Amino acid sequence: MTRRAGLALAGLALALGLGAGGRDALDRWVDATVLPPLAPATSVEMRDRGGALLRAYTVGDGIWRLPVDPARVDPRYVEMLLAYEDKRFARHSGVDPRAVLRAGWQALVNGRVVSGGSTLTMQVARLLERSGTGAWSGKIRQARLALALERHLPKDEILRLYMALAPFGGNIEGLRAAAFAWFGKEPARLTPAEAALLIALPQSPEARRPDRDPEAARAARDRVLARMVTAGQLSPEAARAAIRDPVPTRRLPFPALAPHMTDRALAEAPDRALHQLTLDGALQAALETLARDRLRGAARGVSIAIVVADHGSGEILASVGSAGYEVSGRDGFIDMTRALRSPGSTLKPLVYALGFDAGLAHPQTLIADRPVAFGSYAPQNFDGAFRGELPVDEALRLSLNIPVVLLTDALGPENLMAALDRAGVEAVLPGGRPGLAVALGGVGVRLEEMTALYAGLASYGVAKPLRWRMDQGAEAPVRRIVSRVAAWQVGHILSGLAPPPGAPMNRLAYKTGTSYGHRDAWAIGFDGRHVIGIWMGRPDGTPVPGAFGADTAAPVLFEAFQRLKPALDPLPAPPPEALLVGASRLPEPLKRFRGRSARLIPDPQAPVMAFPPDGAVLAAQAAGVPVRVREGRPPFTWMVSGRPVATGVQRRDVLLDTLPKGFSEIAVIDAEGRAARVRVELQ
Structure with missing residues (x-):
């Protein structure tokens, strides 16, 4: 991309100059452009109740490419991007003749590419078609497609396409995916250092990958910061503070x-x-x-x-x-x-x-x-x-x-x-x-x-x-x-x-x-x-x-x-x-x-009436009727016809002197609530 790329830029500048007099032919040429698909596949997103990203899935080719809403991107990043890449983005129609002529002249004089002539729209054209950057035919095609894109899409949609497709190293494409991969956050709030790195990476995404060559990434970021001072986007003090910020050295996992x-x-x-x-x-x-x-x-x-x-x-x-x-x-x-x-x-x-x-x-x-x-x-x-x-x-x-x-x-x-x-x-x-x-x-x-x-x-x-x-x-x-x-x-x-x-x-x-x-x-x-x-x-x-x-x-x-x-x-x-x-x-x-x-x-440990047996006929005695219980756990409660007559009894045999003549029910209840009952007749 030295001599050959320079000649391509110079040729493109000459073609644009000669074409100025053939506006009708140019219009027909642009209108006949076959547009590529303008809705590239993006990762399926899972968001929580507040809109935060829970999880994303890669697209079919294993690329992380999250959809981008320009309204949810830090405005400072957008201002810095346009100042660095395409400061006349709002005014040109897809191709910036001044930038192309300047780049072509510099290439002819120096024998190499000194500055690029591509607008953001031309970069979008290249990203949509996955085409190269140096060949003459490629540059012409990008210019033609850029002019056509500007006739079909508003500027904010072109900017959105750039932020969705720009490469950031490995299988990372698009600003949101890059913000998550390198900083672990949405791009809604970026520091000047973060914004500068995200502007620098797409120019050479593999050579400047922070996880592989952090020094190359730092140098590219710092050049963007220096340019922002010249462009009036950052004060010298803010740029010096941003230069002191560390560059990430590893890729962060996406939310999962x-x-x-x-x-x-x-x-x-x-x-x-x-x-x-x-x-x-x-x-x-x-x-x-x-x-x-x-x-x-x-x-x-x-x-x-x-x-x-x-x-x-x-x-x-x-x-x-x-x-x-x-x-x-x-x-x-x-x-x-x-x-x-x-x-x-x-x-x-x-x-x-x-x-x-x-x-x-x-x-x-x-x-x-x-x-x-x-x-x-x-x-x-x-x-x-x-x-x-x-x-x-x-x-x-x-x-x-x-x-x-x-x-x-x-x-x-x-x-x-x-x-x-x-x-x-x-x-x-x-x-x-x-x-x-x-x-x-x-x-x-x-x-x-x-x-x-x-x-x-x-x-x-x-x-x-x-x-x-x-x-x-x-x-x-x-x-x-x-x-x-x-x-x-x-x-x-x-x-x-x-x-x-x-x-x-x-x-x-x-x-x-x-x-x-x-x-x-x-x-x-x-x-x-x-x-x-x-x-x-x-x-x-x-x-x-x-x-x-x-x-x-x-x-x-x-x-x-x-x-x-x-x-x-x-x-x-x-x-x-x-x-x-x-x-x-x-x-x-x-x-x-x-x-x-x-x-x-029957509970084998439940109380059992040892005496008197059920149905017994007993003779009244002055001292009372003897009763005895075996098994069960003391203390015992003795009842006669539903009325307690002795409580808290630790012994297993007692004399009941409260039995009336005739039929009665004698019951004993142990400490676990288990009971034994007999019916007797006292004569």
């Missing part, structure tokens, strides 16, 4: 937040160039970091998923499908927010809410936690212990299995499945008809849908389908999962759960769950505005020994809320129709829950 959600968006609408999601980019980044941090030191193969939503609007604010695509040995490419998993105990709040609505129970209703059987099915508590009779709210907080199965039996498991459907949970049964084990996690659900279920409970019982596109319609028919009283009662109970060790005492309403064999650990919680769901486990379904929802997932839930906001929003007040009374003031049918088809199983 929410990879699972963005892949999902692309798969659903592959023809869209721009996808605006409801995600909050800053929150998404914070929770992806949290997920990675939590898996450091975890057993091999363990993954994690997090969903955050605003349960008022139903918008998903963050969705973490794993700790990352590239996390070795953890199947990070699987989106665990959408995978079918066993929910463990996280369905229990829904069962209790349905029980409240059906009039089967109240939070203060006493319910039995004793060995029971439903045909051949005999559920057990997670710890294998039994607690006797206790209030329903305590049974839920303790996540006991037997009380919730008793309620499910009374409700019918089909009604539980119907409620899941109303909540938007597409529960998948492993077999045919639902059984009682559904209440304990015997069904397949997805974290995203379980988070929606809890969003509904947080919203006074109205189903909240979650959405993740900004243009996705929020108008959906109102579907009620449970009454607002039942939803509030469940939320109030869950807000009384103690937080994990070290977590703030903030009355977050939450529930944990652990599936059979420690395959899934869950924690889902809500406050007055947001709901967060956490899942941890292995994507292949193999057990994670020692993994419990309360110990593994709950701490992540509380930390996620802390990263979401500094303080919780208060839970809603109780509805006016809520029955806020103690157990003693409940209507008689609600004081104690009794199962329908459950059969009590």
